[in-house]
Amino acid sequence: MDINKLYYFFAAAESDSFTRAAEHCHIAQTTMSKYIAQLEEETGCTLFLRSKSGLTLTEEGKRFYEGMKEIDRKYRALLSSLAPQKALCHLGLASQEFKGLDFLPAFQKAFPEISLSCHMAPVPELENGLEAGTLDGIIAPDAIVFPKRFATIPLMPVPQCLVCSEAHAQSLKDIPHILSALPFLTKADNPCYVDSCRRKFQAVYHASFGMSETIPTFTEQLLRLSLGHGFSILPYTPGSIGNGLYLFSLPPTFEEWTCLVYRPSHGSPALQRLISFFHEKKC
Template structure:
């Protein structure tokens, strides 16, 4: 089957930029434009609105985007099932995780996987960890690495990798604010402290619950996407932050911050793999899933 036109359509529907999509797909912009025009003519509808500056999906384009994702997923499933029968797994798995997760967990997992399945390619994307679950749910990625939320979304499976405590960290040296006393969670010690917090995600939920428990609204200096940036801002003296221990242990700025003794302790993060349950029927994803200990 020729699925190339669907792949090209999905690429442009995600980037909304002919230049970036043509480069990613290793074709010329004119070839991309011609292929999509032929696809639109075949369907009898316009999939994109184009002008000299922007590209946007039409209503029909958004509907076709969902179809294209499902069609390619079904094609990959049957193709890989047939290859599995022949004991010859090959293809591509897309993954998404933070930079920290990529060097904290992936090396060991991928070393085993590449040894056992050398013909399966891993397409890795890195970015804000708070986007991991959403990308897996949307079907943009086959597998994502992230912290498990208290309530797992329907249709999503999870396999744990490790647990990481959440830590309050503060700058070293002279500060422009008073640190809360060790072991104290009284409101008067925390109400005026500048806080540097994640924009969202499980860590932010835990911090919000902690402040609610001591009965104050925190003085938020900044809300940051990405744990590494929180460590950086704390090391520069802007305030107190909250990050997972695994991020701090891998940070080049770890010696420029100090861990605070804040009570009660924040609940640790449970980090692991996420994948749509329906995608676990794919032999390639099953093979990757089985690399981790526990139930496959």
């Protein structure tokens, strides 16, 4: 059983609604429903009674909730007792412009006995480190696709902006004209992500880009943007940011999720403590 599913179950049981529970946990309602269905299949019993008025726990669901709450308390206490003095949690960073990671300093403050070590590198190098056990986890945007043997937990949604040169912002004026005139520059080597962005632009602005180009590094991406070679979607605040760049805010549908990627069978006590802490704060 994936212990992380329990936190979604707890949230659903305590909010009486899959929709509200999904909002509290910052996941899609369909994802919440899928996790609960998987949990019911694993336990072999119906945990919730579903009706128009909301959710209620079945008798089996109540017993499961009370039992797993007690197990969760013991599990978290055990993790704390196992973490040695100044245990290290090695995290790889798969991007250079992270936002929405306020929980990491909060975790460090709550657990000073666990030191967070962060290492920035290209994605293939990080994958090798995770496979070899030199990394406990990778923090990356959801636009990056990792092998299915790794588990992924969505952490925080990050608002996005459309970024282009100030010259293009002045001459093209608005997002629909920028989409029609410029190619999309992205670091994500993921055709599904590019197609998803194209569909979102079409749905929101009734216009979309034609060409896209993969740029390997964040530095090169910013340089190409400042030279007027295209536009990008980046996690910044609207307005001018210098270096000849200008930003237009994008609606929530363009939010990018920051995710934690790890090996389920090789999670260190320090990483499990981080995952538990995050779920406690999120749910």
